[in-house]
């Protein structure tokens with residue numbers, strides 16, 4: 254914008270300046286020429302009267318003295334010469350010989366009128382000389398010729414041109430300064446805005462360090478703020494408002510996402526409810542059985558002790574199941590701590606255990622990550638793994654409907670990647686697999702192929718969110734009717 258303004262301004266100034274110079278030139282030239290013409294004619298009329306007297310008297314010496322005197326009185330007079338009726342020069346103001354170029358100035362011979370012609374004299378270069386020829390007594394006595402230099406015209410024109418050019422130069426400088434100030438006031442906030450817009454990405458919003466545009470980026474601000482606001486101020490204010498609202502919207506989105514993660518978690522707890530009830534029910538039935546037997550035979554201390562041990566074991570089991578579930582269900586907490594993967598996988602397997610047992614799924618867990626610590630939120634990772642295990646259980650169940658003798662397999666494998674900088678967790682099942690046409694939809698929220706009430710379609714999308722929030726990635730490879738592998742890569746191994 255600065256260069257466009259500058260070039261535009263300079264072009265305008267130069268164009269108008271040139272037009273001005275030409276017009277002024279013309280006006281000065283024509284008015285000075287008129288003036289010089291009248292002056293020359295007037296002077297030559299007066300001089301010719303006196304000169305006629307001298308010629309008539311035949312006093313050539315007096316004539317010479319007279320014309321020399323007249324010439325010395327006016328610097329505009331370049332020469333005066335007097336010729337007789339035949340055109341022979343009888344007196345002139347030149348110190349030496351009469352210049353030859355003056356002889357045939359008025360072509361067509363002498364006449365009775367006042368005539369004007371232009372002469373270029375040697376030694377008086379670049380300046381035209383107006384030669385006025387006046388007949389003395391209608392030419393019967395002779396002719397007087399007056400050479401008036403037009404130097405004054407060229408001098409005046411030169412001065413005017415110089416002044417105008419100087420003015421144009423000053424105008425160019427002023428317009429440059431003007432465009433500089435203007436473009437500073439207009440373009441610097443726009444530059445600021447575009448720079449901020451360019452750097453405004455998800456990361457800066459997430460880290461809450463979005464920048465706001467300022468109208469006057471430097472110290473000039475305090476002075477300029479005293480001026481009334483204009484459209485650019487409105488633009489800057491609206492932009493800042495937009496950035497602020499974007500940040501606010503992101504904060505709201507973050508809250509909504511956290512709520513979604515929690516709701517998804519509660520939904521999966523709902524789907525586990527039957528299994529959990531079953532797992533609590535079995536030891537409970539055992540306890541009730543023990544109580545019934547002890548009541549039947551209250552005297553038998555030895556038997557009672559055996560039953561009490563069994564009851565203790567059963568309550569222990571119940572406690573573990575409930576503790577696991579409560580741990581998993583606890584309120585969302587985003588903090589990441591140094592954890593190891595093994596207990597996370599074990600807990601998720603425990604939560605899904607009933608669901609996996611129901612379909613006789615064989616579980617293999619190969620942990621090659623040993624005791625490596627990495628930064629993560631254990632509860633959220635548990636949620637991800639539980640989602641994947643339940644998906645696998647569902648897929649295997651669906652496959653079993655088509656192939657009843659299938660023995661379901663779920664393989665969990667964890668190992669370090671990239672020389673121990675990242676952790677890979679791989680979950681493989683031999684379930685129904687995902688048809689190609691669904692591959693790019695499975696991560697969409699609410700996409701499900703499961704019956705109404707069985708799946709919400711949030712499992713994978715929430716899991717993906719959690720993994721990405723950890724700076725990791727989740728990749729799903731599947732072959733329809735063969736099985737599925739989900740690969741999770743997590744950074745941050747300590």
Ligand SMILES: Nc1ncnc2c1ncn2[C@@H]1O[C@H](COP(=O)(O)OP(=O)(O)OP(=O)(O)O)[C@@H](O)[C@H]1O
Pocket residue numbers: 640644645648682684685686687695700701702703707708709710711712713714736737
């Ligand atoms: N291991 C898998 N094998 C086969 N298909 C799968 C597997 N995991 C996911 N899918 C397919 O992807 C879809 C979406 O999975 P997602 O976990 O997001 O939702 P859902 O399991 O249907 O419901 P929710 O998990 O909310 O109860 C599933 O409906 C299923 O069709």
Ligand SMILES: [Mg+2]
Pocket residue numbers: 640643644708711712713
């Ligand atoms: Mg699911």
